Amino acid sequence: xxATTALSAFALGALAACGGSPAPSPQPQSQPQSxxxxxxxxxxxxxxxxxxxxxxxxxxxxTILVFLPDGTLLMDSCFETFRLSKWGVAGDHLRxxxxxIPIEAAVSVHGKDELRLDVAGRDEEQVYISAxxxxxxxxxxx
Numbered sequence: 001x002x003a004t005t006a007l008s009a010f011a012l013g014a015l016a017a018c019g020g021s022p023a024p025s026p027q028p029q030s031q032p033q034s035x036x037x038x039x040x041x042x043x044x045x046x047x048x049x050x051x052x053x054x055x056x057x058x059x060x061x062x063t064i065l066v067f068l069p070d071g072t073l074l075m076d077s078c079f080e081t082f083r084l085s086k087w088g089v090a091g092d093h094l095r096x097x098x099x100x101i102p103i104e105a106a107v108s109v110h111g112k113d114e115l116r117l118d119v120a121g122r123d124e125e126q127v128y129i130s131a132x133x134x135x136x137x138x139x140x141x142x
Contacts, residue, residue: 042092043109052115052128053135062137065115065128067094078137093120 041048047067054063054077062078067087073096076082087096093104094117105126106118113130 040092041089042094042107043115046109046112047107047115051131051135053131055114055127055129056124059126061140064131079140 048069052065060077060080064076066074071086071088073085073087074082085096087094090104094107095102095104104120108116110116115128117126119126
């Protein structure tokens with residue numbers, strides 16, 4: 001239970017520390033970029049700043065994703081080491097790195113509580129649901 005409490009405290013601390021507004025990205029031109037030229041976020045950005053828990057069969061128990069507004073992606077599960085990566089928008093897809101491997105996924109939000117990632121090169125869509133608070137990792141199977 002101490003590991004679960006420590007993990008929860010870490011995740012909450014990471015979310016609180018990164019909760020500020022994102023730093024503006026450098027502009028190659030001296031003129032400000034118009035809203036029409038700015039990259040559009042997939043799913044209108046409705047997935048950003050929320051904790052998403054995997055509902056995909058076969059995923060590690062308690063797998064979570066948090067796309068933070070500053071471009072940091074927090075990935076964790078109840079029984080694996082957490083990962084922090086940078087994420088960004090590539091057209092109508094998201095991109096991030098996992099162990100130097102670029103990952104690209106189409107993202108869609110269904111209702112207000114379901115996130116779907118169609119990861120390039122994988123046969124099935126990954127499904128996540130919005131985490132409810134409080135959330136406790138499930139017990140490890142024996």
